[in-house]
Amino acid sequence: MDKSYQVVLIYITTHLGLIFFMYPARIIASTDEGHWIPTMTGVIINFILIAIYMKGLNYFPNEDLISIYLRFGKVVAFIFLLPVTLYFIMIYTITVRANSEIISVVLLFETPLWAIMALLVYISTYLAIKGVETILRTAVLLSCLFLPLLIFIFCLSFQNVDWHYIYPIIDKQFSFIMDSSFYKSIFAVGGSFLFLGFIRPYVSYQRKQILIAAIILIPFFIISVYIPILIFGQATASTLVFPFVVAIDTVNLNWLMFDRVSMFFLMVLMTFIMLYVSLLLWKSVRILNTCFPMIKPVYLKITLSSLIYISCLMIPDWKDVERLFTWNTFLELYVLSSVPISVYYFGFRLRRGNKYEKT
DSSP: OOHHHHHHHHHHHHHHHTTTTTTHHHHHHHOSSSSHHHHHHHHHHHHHHHHHHHEOOOOOOOOOOHHHHHHHHHHHHHHHHHHHHHHHHHHHHHHHHHHHHHHHHTTTTOOOHHHHHHHHHHHHHHHHHHHHHHHHHHHHHHHHHHHHHHHHHHHGGGGGGGGGGOOOOOTTGGGGGGGGHHHHHHHHTTTTTTGGSTTTTTOOOHHHHHHHHHHHHHHHHHHHHHHHHHHHHHHHHTTOSHHHHHHHHOOTTTSSSSSSSSHHHHHHHHHHHHHHHHHHHHHHHHHHHHHTSSSHHHHHHHHHHHHHHHHHHOOOHHHHHHHHHHHHHHHHHHHEEEHHHHHHHHHHHHHHHHHHHHH
């Protein structure tokens, strides 16, 4: 049964959860002008990788990423799936730790950080145990509840903009290419599409719908970067850790039940983040269960999430989060480029081999 709408919604919501926190700061730090250029560069690269990835997956109907690599031998599977697993675990750890810090600063001032992290890990583990179908259905429910309100908030975010800050529009030197901040921003642009190769045995979807979803997200990438710039200017926005959250905090809306629009905005995005980390845990355990089939997946999920929670507790402050993020960038760039290209290569080689056999 085609469930493209569920896959599209989980694709959109998980990306929204990643876009509006650290991504704007990375892009703003990567250049002093023409911020739409690095933004669109990342989006175009992501679009190309998704197209290659899904084209490669189409060569293997009803097979997931794990079975595709195993088809070509355990050595091939080890070479590609080990970095993927490490990447998922690293991103899970960083995401939980970083977003717990955000919640502590903006919402729960007096709540211990360990309690916030425990809540995020518990909810994501529960969803992962219930399975990918539950995660997808939850994404549909949250999308119906929150996406219209989020779009309304995005419209309100233009309340205090100064359009003079949009200039200069062109970065003639393309200086962002040599800046590490640009490469750190890739996590928000392409950090979520790998799940498309894990859900194929469980859910069918149309490639065209996913590409349309990727196009729909383009305005959100641009808004997340330009709203802080248009409100504060480049000089001030570049000093902020969470520029878009601070920009939303300037919106004045007296009739809203929350004291600040940013509080409601943050709570909504945190629900999307929990969907994202539950997918990360589910994907990681899918790979680990292939290596350790004698252990029930539920035990693997509980054990892995517990180890990740302990790892989060061992990260003392925000500087260490930034350091981990920097270290993980190299692994991220490798995984997000090697997996789509390798899947397409193996699929193309298999198809060409089948043609030769027929002739």
